[in-house]
Amino acid sequence: MREGREANLVLFCVDASGSMAARKRMTQVKTAILSLLLDAYRRRDKVSLVTFRGAEATVALPPTGSVEVAARLLDELPAGGRTPLAEGLVEAGRLLVRERVRDPRMRPLLVVVTDGRATAGADAVGRSLIAADHLARLGVSAVVIDGETGPLRLGLAAALADRLVADHVPVGEVSAETLTAAVRGRVA
Structure with missing residues (x-):
C-alpha cells in the first residue's frame, strides 16, 4: 500500500x-x-478520455493505468460530425465525481482539447458555458488546449477556460508534445 501519495x-x-x-x-x-x-506507471496515476462528436459524449477510455488497455481501446477512435461541447463537459464532470467517490485522495486534472466552437443542439455555446460553471464548482484543476486556427478567431476556448477557471494554452496545431507538456507541468 502506498502511503502519503495521492494518485x-x-x-x-x-x-x-x-x-x-x-x-x-x-x-x-x-x-x-x-x-x-x-x-x-511508477506513480500509479491514471489517464482517461472523454470524446464528444455528433450529438453525444462518450467515455472512450475509462480511467486506467494500463498502457495495454489504453492502446486497445484507443485503437480506432471515431471522428467527425457536429460539436456537442456541453455534453462532453457534462460527461467529464460525471466521470470526475464517480472517481472522487472511488478515491477521495485522487487529484484530478481536466484537459479540454477544443476550439470552443460548440455546434450541437440549441444554444450550444451557452450550454457549454453552464457545464463549465458546474465543473468549476467541483474545484477541479483544468487546462484548455485551444486548437482554434484560421484568420477569424472567436476566442471561444479562451472564454471556456475563464469559466472553468482553467489555464488557457493556445496552440493552433494540437500535438502530442504540447499535450504531454501541458500535463507534465501540472502533475507531480
Whole structure:
C-alpha cells in the first residue's frame, strides 16, 4: 500500500468533431495518452478520455493505468460530425465525481482539447458555458488546449477556460508534445 501519495487522474475531454482536424488530432491525443501512461506507471496515476462528436459524449477510455488497455481501446477512435461541447463537459464532470467517490485522495486534472466552437443542439455555446460553471464548482484543476486556427478567431476556448477557471494554452496545431507538456507541468 502506498502511503502519503495521492494518485493523479488526467482526464482528457477532446473534441472529436469535424470542426478541427479531427483524425490527426485524435492520433496526437492517443500518442499523448500512451506517453503519459508510460510515465505514470511508477506513480500509479491514471489517464482517461472523454470524446464528444455528433450529438453525444462518450467515455472512450475509462480511467486506467494500463498502457495495454489504453492502446486497445484507443485503437480506432471515431471522428467527425457536429460539436456537442456541453455534453462532453457534462460527461467529464460525471466521470470526475464517480472517481472522487472511488478515491477521495485522487487529484484530478481536466484537459479540454477544443476550439470552443460548440455546434450541437440549441444554444450550444451557452450550454457549454453552464457545464463549465458546474465543473468549476467541483474545484477541479483544468487546462484548455485551444486548437482554434484560421484568420477569424472567436476566442471561444479562451472564454471556456475563464469559466472553468482553467489555464488557457493556445496552440493552433494540437500535438502530442504540447499535450504531454501541458500535463507534465501540472502533475507531480
